[in-house]
Amino acid sequence: xxxxxxxxxxxxxxxxxxxxxxxxxxxxxxxxxxxxxxxxxxxxxxxxxxxxxxxxxxxxxxxxxxxxxxxxxxxxxxxxxxxxxxxxxxxxxxxxxxxxxxxxxxxxxxxxxxxxxxxxxxxxxxxxxxxxxxxxxxxxxxxxxxxxxxxxxxxxxxxxxxxxxxxxxxxxxxxxxxxxxxxxxxxxxxxxxxxxxxxxxxxxxxxxxxxxxxxxxxxxxxxxxxxxxxxxxxxxxxxxxxxxx
Amino acid sequence: xxxxxxxxxxxxxxxxxxxxxxxxxxxxxxxxxxxxxxxxxxxxxxxxxxxxxxxxxxxxxxxxxxxxxxxxxxxxxxxxxxxxxxxxxxxxxxxxxxxxxxxxxxxxxxxxxxxxxxxxxxxxxxxxxxxxxxxxxxxxxxxxxxxxxxxxxxxxxxxxxxxxxxxxxxxxxxxxxxxxxxxxxxxxxxxxxxxxxxxxxxxxxxxxxxxxxxxxxxxxxxxxxxxxxxxxxxxxxxxxxxxxxxxxxxxxxxxxxxxxxxxxxxxxxxxxxxxxxxxxxxxxxxxxxxxxxxxxxxxxxxxxxxx
Numbered sequence: 001x002x003x004x005x006x007x008x009x010x011x012x013x014x015x016x017x018x019x020x021x022x023x024x025x026x027x028x029x030x031x032x033x034x035x036x037x038x039x040x041x042x043x044x045x046x047x048x049x050x051x052x053x054x055x056x057x058x059x060x061x062x063x064x065x066x067x068x069x070x071x072x073x074x075x076x077x078x079x080x081x082x083x084x085x086x087x088x089x090x091x092x093x094x095x096x097x098x099x100x101x102x103x104x105x106x107x108x109x110x111x112x113x114x115x116x117x118x119x120x121x122x123x124x125x126x127x128x129x130x131x132x133x134x135x136x137x138x139x140x141x142x143x144x145x146x147x148x149x150x151x152x153x154x155x156x157x158x159x160x161x162x163x164x165x166x167x168x169x170x171x172x173x174x175x176x177x178x179x180x181x182x183x184x185x186x187x188x189x190x191x192x193x194x195x196x197x198x199x200x201x202x203x204x205x206x207x208x209x210x211x212x213x214x215x216x217x218x219x220x221x222x223x224x225x226x227x228x229x230x231x232x233x234x235x236x237x238x239x240x241x242x243x244x245x
Numbered sequence: 246x247x248x249x250x251x252x253x254x255x256x257x258x259x260x261x262x263x264x265x266x267x268x269x270x271x272x273x274x275x276x277x278x279x280x281x282x283x284x285x286x287x288x289x290x291x292x293x294x295x296x297x298x299x300x301x302x303x304x305x306x307x308x309x310x311x312x313x314x315x316x317x318x319x320x321x322x323x324x325x326x327x328x329x330x331x332x333x334x335x336x337x338x339x340x341x342x343x344x345x346x347x348x349x350x351x352x353x354x355x356x357x358x359x360x361x362x363x364x365x366x367x368x369x370x371x372x373x374x375x376x377x378x379x380x381x382x383x384x385x386x387x388x389x390x391x392x393x394x395x396x397x398x399x400x401x402x403x404x405x406x407x408x409x410x411x412x413x414x415x416x417x418x419x420x421x422x423x424x425x426x427x428x429x430x431x432x433x434x435x436x437x438x439x440x441x442x443x444x445x446x447x448x449x450x451x452x453x454x455x456x457x458x459x460x461x462x463x464x465x466x467x468x469x470x471x472x473x474x475x476x477x478x479x480x481x482x483x484x485x486x487x488x489x490x491x492x493x494x495x496x497x498x499x500x501x502x503x504x505x506x507x508x509x510x511x512x513x514x515x516x517x518x519x520x521x522x523x524x525x526x527x528x529x530x531x532x533x534x535x536x537x538x539x540x541x542x543x544x545x546x547x548x549x550x551x552x
Binding site: 054056075076077080081084085086088090091092094095096097101105106108151155 | 463491525527528530531532533534535536537538539545546548549550551552
C-alpha cells in the first residue's frame with residue numbers, strides 16, 4: 001500500500017524572487033492491486049507527484065509510506081529495490097543498448113527471448129524486429145514509449161507508475177495498449193498509477209485523482225469522479241467550436 | 246613456451262583459448278615469433294628484409310579465421326613489426342589481431358604494428374584488433390598502430406578496433422584507398438583513463454565509382470585522459486561516406502574531435518556528425534529506477550556505448 005501524507009514540493013524561483021510551490025499538501029492512499037489514474041490540467045503537478053513517489057525528486061514537506069515503510073528519504077535505487085517502477089513520460093535513449101538488453105536490465109537478469117518477445121508483443125511491437133535494435137534515435141518516439149512500458153512489464157513490481165503512456169502513440173496502437181493495461185490490472189497484483197488524459201484509460205481505473213495547481217481537486221472512485229470530469233469536458237468543448245476550451 | 250600471463254593476455258586480446266583446430270595463427274611475444282600454424286589456404290611467412298610476416302590468403306578461401314596476436318610481457322621492449330596481408334579474389338576471411346602488454350617494471354614497453362592490407366576483387370575481410378595493457382609497474386604501455394588498406398573492385402573491409410583499458414599512450418594512423426564499389430566500415434571504440442593519451446588519425450580516400458565508407462568512432466574519456474580524433478573522408482568519385490564521432494566525457498578529461506570531409510567530385514555525398522557530451526542524467530535516472538546504483542548505471546551506459 002502506498003500512503004502519501006501531506007507532501008509538498010517547493011522550488012526556489014530561478015530569478016531569485018522567492019519560492020514556487022509545485023505540490024501543496026497532497027495526501028492519498030493507493031491500496032494493493034488497485035488501479036489509480038491521475039489526471040488534471042498540464043502543469044498542475046502530476047508528473048512531479050510521480051517523480052516524488054519514485055524518489056527522483058524529494059518532497060520538501062510530508063512523508064511517503066510504502067507497505068508501512070517510510071520511504072521519504074530513500075534513494076531511487078532503494079525504492080526500485082522495494083518494487084516501485086516508473087515509466088518516463090519522455091524516456092531516454094541509449095546508444096549501444098539493445099531492446100533485449102534493456103529489458104534484461106529491467107528484469108534484473110538475462111531475460112529469455114520468448115519472454116522479451118511476449119512483453120514487446122503486448123505493447124504492440126513485432127518482437128523479432130526489435131529485440132536486437134538499439135534503443136537510440138533510430139527508434140520513433142512512439143516505439144521508445146512502448147519499449148518503456150515493456151521495461152515495467154519485465155519487472156516484478158509492487159507499484160508501477162506510468163507517466164502519460166499514451167503520449168506519442170497512435171490511436172491504433174493505443175487500443176492495444178489499453179488492452180495491455182487491462183490485462184496488467186487483471187493478472188497482476190501490482191498497484192498501478194497512471195498519469196493520463198485519456199477517458200479510455202480512466203475507464204480502467206478503480207480510483208481517480210484530479211490534480212490542479214499542485215493541489216488535489218478531487219479524489220474518489222471512478223464512479224464518483226469520472227461523470228463529473230466528463231461533464232466538465234463536455235461543457236468546455238463544444239463540437240460547434242464556440243466553447244472556451 | 247607460453248605461460249599463464251601470456252595465455253591470459255592472449256585471451257584478452259584475441260579469445261585465444263577458443264582458436265578452432267586447424268586455424269592459421271602466428272603469435273609474437275617480446276619481439277619474436279613464438280608459435281605459428283598455417284594451412285593450405287592461408288600462408289604465413291617471415292619477411293626477409295625487416296621484422297614481420299606476410300599473410301597470404303589464397304583466392305576463393307571462405308570462412309577462415311586467422312589469428313595474429315602480439316604480446317609484450319617484459320619491460321623496456323620496443324617492438325616494431327611490419328605485417329602485410331594479401332587477400333585473394335573472392336576470399337572471405339576474419340583476421341583477429343591485437344596487442345596485449347603486461348608491464349610490471351618501470352621502463353616503457355612499446356609496440357608499433359605497421360599493417361598493410363591488399364584486398365583483391367570481390368574479397369571480404371573482417372579485421373578485429375583489440376589493444377590492452379596491464380601490470381602494476383610504472384613503465385608506460387605504448388601502442389602505435391599504423392594501418393593501410395588498399396581495396397580493389399567490389400571488396401569489403403570491416404575493421405573493428407577496440408582499446409578498453411590500460412594503454413598509456415596510443416597514436417593510431419589509418420589510411421584506406423577504395424576502388425570501384427569497394428566498401429569500408431571502420432569502427433573504433435576507445436576508453437581512456439588516468440593520464441592516458443590517445444590520438445587517432447584516419448584518412449579514407451574513395452577513389453572508385455560506387456565506393457562507400459562508414460567511419461564510426463565511439464569513445465569515453467575518464468579522469469585526466471586526453472583524446473584527439475581526426476577522421477578524414479575524401480570523395481574523388483561518385484561515392485558516399487558517413488563519419489560519425491561520438492564521445493562521452495567525464496571527470497577532468499579532454500576530447501578533441503576534428504572530422505574533415507572533402508569532395509573532389511560532384512556526385513560524392515559525404516556526411517559527418519560529431520558529438521561530445523557527458524552521460525545524460527535521464528539515462529542514469531532510468532537505470533536507477535531498475536534498482537541500480539548511480540555507479541552501476543554509469544558502468545552499464547559506458548559498456549553499452551562502447552558495446
